Amino acid sequence: MATASCSSTFVPGTCLGSVNSTIRRKKGVCFSRVASIQASLDSNVSDMRVNAPKGLFPPEPELYRGPKLKVAIIGAGLAGMSTAVELLDQGHEVDIYESRQFIGGKVGSFVDRGGNHIEMGLHVFFGCYSNLFRLMKKVGASENLLVKDHTHTFVNKGGDIGELDFRFPVGAPIHGIRAFLATNQLKPYDKARNAVALALSPVVRALVDPDGALQQIRDLDNVSFSDWFLSKGGTRASITRMWDPVAYALGFIDCDNISARCMLTIFALFATKTEASLLRMLKGSPDVYLSGPIRKYITDRGGRFHLRWGCRQIHYEKPQNGEAYVTGITVSKATSREIITADAYVAALSLSLSLSLSLPPPPPQINRLLVTSLKQRSQIR
Numbered sequence: 206m207a208t209a210s211c212s213s214t215f216v217p218g219t220c221l222g223s224v225n226s227t228i229r230r231k232k233g234v235c236f237s238r239v240a241s242i243q244a245s246l247d248s249n250v251s252d253m254r255v256n257a258p259k260g261l262f263p264p265e266p267e268l269y270r271g272p273k274l275k276v277a278i279i280g281a282g283l284a285g286m287s288t289a290v291e292l293l294d295q296g297h298e299v300d301i302y303e304s305r306q307f308i309g310g311k312v313g314s315f316v317d318r319g320g321n322h323i324e325m326g327l328h329v330f331f332g333c334y335s336n337l338f339r340l341m342k343k344v345g346a347s348e349n350l351l352v353k354d355h356t357h358t359f360v361n362k363g364g365d366i367g368e369l370d371f372r373f374p375v376g377a378p379i380h381g382i383r384a385f386l387a388t389n390q391l392k393p394y395d396k397a398r399n400a401v402a403l404a405l406s407p408v409v410r411a412l413v414d415p416d417g418a419l420q421q422i423r424d425l426d427n428v429s430f431s432d433w434f435l436s437k438g439g440t441r442a443s444i445t446r447m448w449d450p451v452a453y454a455l456g457f458i459d460c461d462n463i464s465a466r467c468m469l470t471i472f473a474l475f476a477t478k479t480e481a482s483l484l485r486m487l488k489g490s491p492d493v494y495l496s497g498p499i500r501k502y503i504t505d506r507g508g509r510f511h512l513r514w515g516c517r518q519i520h521y522e523k524p525q526n527g528e529a530y531v532t533g534i535t536v537s538k539a540t541s542r543e544i545i546t547a548d549a550y551v552a553a554l555s556l557s558l559s560l561s562l563s564l565p566p567p568p569p570q571i572n573r574l575l576v577t578s579l580k581q582r583s584q585i586r
């Protein structure tokens with residue numbers, strides 16, 4: 206797609222073949238991804254069972270020994286489907302209700318009448334996505350990933366190319382320090398100020414105390430990356446030339462709007478794990494190479510998808526002075542409507558969608574349940 210109005214474009218990879226997708230424009234800056242792929246699509250570099258460093262696949266959770274539960278999951282995006290996979294592995298019964306006619310959510314795709322694979326958007330996966338890789342390995346899809354060269358490219362207005370090149374014989378954090386010192390995307394003065402800001406950040410602490418650093422980073426959730434970075438001596442030129450394109454890549458927003466927590470979390474991972482900044486992408490459309498294999502895994506184990514059955518309402522009870530608990534959900538498809546009951550319910554949707562589900566009537570207890578569980582989840586990440 207067109208990138209003519211971009212002043213700077215972040216390209217996570219080196220270009221051989223290219224897939225280009227424009228994500229967002231703002232204030233004359235747009236972010237576009239041109240993801241490059243290794244020349245040989247079938248080379249075994251994409252087989253992570255062979256090539257992945259140890260530790261990329263976290264261990265399986267402990268085996269559940271309680272009673273078998275009937276679980277209703279709302280949403281067949283990656284979150285809903287990975288939940289289904291784990292629950293089925295633990296012996297539970299799973300039904301997934303999905304309002305669309307295809308699975309995968311934001312990382313989904315479908316084939317139109319002309320046979321074209323329509324994707325929701327190009328996806329690239331950082332090397333620190335160990336839970337995703339574990340899931341892909343489990344469903345037999347880990348060979349569907351292509352590994353890109355370990356370099357991130359910036360295409361600037363006028364076609365000027367900048368690079369953050371992590372290819373170096375020595376790993377983290379040396380390869381990252383070298384990438385930042387050598388980059389031609391920033392002028393020497395901005396590089397120096399950048400180095401000061403990062404040196405004063407919890408990223409340095411992450412090298413010796415990763416847990417402590419991540420806690421410190423979590424506390425920066427209410428500060429924008431720009432405010433944090435400028436307060437530490439970073440320059441606006443660095444933000445415009447380097448960090449805004451990176452922020453768009455991570456969250457579709459610029460540094461004035463993304464939280465310092467988002468940016469520093471990924472920096473801390475880059476600084477401590479060589480693999481973290483290495484990108485992979487699917488060999489082709491998600492329906493074939495990602496959601497398709499996950500769907501097969503789920504249905505082979507008795508899980509059921511109910512497509513175009515959207516959840517319309519969450520029913521709940523709240524005993525006096527007690528905690529609210531869910532008693533059922535209403536799902537509908539065209540003019541059909543059903544109330545589903547289960548032992549457990551999972552809303553695998555974005556928070557705004559989850560909150561809108563049970564309205565009206567106003568459900569403060571359920572809102573609180575959802576928000577609290579989301580906050581708890583973010584605490585343990």
Ligand SMILES: Cc1cc2nc3c(=O)[nH]c(=O)nc-3n(C[C@H](O)[C@H](O)[C@H](O)COP(=O)(O)OP(=O)(O)OC[C@H]3O[C@@H](n4cnc5c(N)ncnc54)[C@H](O)[C@@H]3O)c2cc1C
Pocket residue numbers: 279280281282283284285302303304305308309310311312325326327328329330331514515516517553554555558562
């Ligand atoms: C264009 C684009 C590019 C992206 N690129 C990247 C990338 O390169 N790397 C990366 O890591 N992340 C990327 N992301 C983010 C990533 O896609 C999401 O974080 C991830 O897919 C979210 O998965 P999820 O299951 O939590 O939510 P979703 O994918 O949103 O899944 C929620 C599902 O619930 C369904 N649903 C909603 N309401 C109801 C209802 N009432 N009843 C039943 N079903 C319902 C939806 O149809 C959907 O299928 C990108 C996102 C977009 C949009």
